[in-house]
Amino acid sequence: QLDVVTYGEALALFVADEVGDFADVEKYTRRLAGAETNVAIGLARLGLKVGWVSRVGNDSFGRFICKRVAQEGVDVSHVATDKEFRTAIQLKAKAVDGGDPAIEYYRKGSAASHLSQVDFDEAYFGGARHLHTTGIAAALSPTTMAFAHHALDFMRARGKTISFDPNLRPMLWPSQEVMAQKLNELAFKADWVLPGLSEGKILTGHSEPRDIAAFYLERGVKQVIIKLGADGAYFRNASDEGIVAGVAVKEVVDTVGAGDGFAVGVISGLLEALSMPEAVMRGNRIGAFAIQVVGDMEGLPTRAQLDAASA
Numbered sequence: 001q002l003d004v005v006t007y008g009e010a011l012a013l014f015v016a017d018e019v020g021d022f023a024d025v026e027k028y029t030r031r032l033a034g035a036e037t038n039v040a041i042g043l044a045r046l047g048l049k050v051g052w053v054s055r056v057g058n059d060s061f062g063r064f065i066c067k068r069v070a071q072e073g074v075d076v077s078h079v080a081t082d083k084e085f086r087t088a089i090q091l092k093a094k095a096v097d098g099g100d101p102a103i104e105y106y107r108k109g110s111a112a113s114h115l116s117q118v119d120f121d122e123a124y125f126g127g128a129r130h131l132h133t134t135g136i137a138a139a140l141s142p143t144t145m146a147f148a149h150h151a152l153d154f155m156r157a158r159g160k161t162i163s164f165d166p167n168l169r170p171m172l173w174p175s176q177e178v179m180a181q182k183l184n185e186l187a188f189k190a191d192w193v194l195p196g197l198s199e200g201k202i203l204t205g206h207s208e209p210r211d212i213a214a215f216y217l218e219r220g221v222k223q224v225i226i227k228l229g230a231d232g233a234y235f236r237n238a239s240d241e242g243i244v245a246g247v248a249v250k251e252v253v254d255t256v257g258a259g260d261g262f263a264v265g266v267i268s269g270l271l272e273a274l275s276m277p278e279a280v281m282r283g284n285r286i287g288a289f290a291i292q293v294v295g296d297m298e299g300l301p302t303r304a305q306l307d308a309a310s311a
Ligand code: KDG
Pocket: 009, 011, 032, 033, 034, 035, 036, 038, 090, 136, 169, 256, 257, 259, 260, 296
């Protein structure tokens, strides 16, 4: 029995060791990327039972990804090896002065973008308490979009909780309008929606956190939690709202992965029946862990590290 099940694409990530254009960088360090695997790993480090469903290529990066994710205690028994298509790759620049690093993808037509409903195991999903999903997994292809709707409908019908992080990747969409419409269709099926403020603006057309939250609450979402970067996060539900201040860090090394760390805190907190402000605080705290390292998920804390930081 799993606490949390998630699905989506993991990528072999090459982080530049030198500042500069990718065309000039000679040395890269290989790491792991993927919004859903970041969340899965973060939850597993806190002791939750987590399963990740995907496809990888029949290649060395596919083997690397499965090994690395399994090493973290995440169940990969439902990751299929695709005979035809390759595992995706991502390049990430060396971040300068805490700015967002440049990234480049090699993912079109990847193995994970061929995830389809034949990969959906009802017993596996039905055995989990909670589904975490993101807009990236849905955006990869028509079959992953169908998988997303199927997964959300299936879990909803069984009374499971569902979290949705829109994780906007405009380059995966034909237009901003289509992206907003398609991602909102998924968001409306979720219980907890976690956009960043700029994402919320794009998805709803509203600029204030309160109005962005109202847009989703009116359509059946139960908790809207909006990430405000260094200012923390705003949450709203039918009876309560508030801002939970951000956690100061000594040095921002690389912001990628902050949102995934935030999701780890909120999801684990709500599954452990923390109050909303406490769960959001945990989200802020784990987001702060994530931005102090170069990799996307290496900074995510164990339960002991989280407890020490919360003391
Ligand atoms: O959320 C962090 C992700 O952006 C990164 O790990 C890779 O899944 C990824 C993506 O599509 O950017």
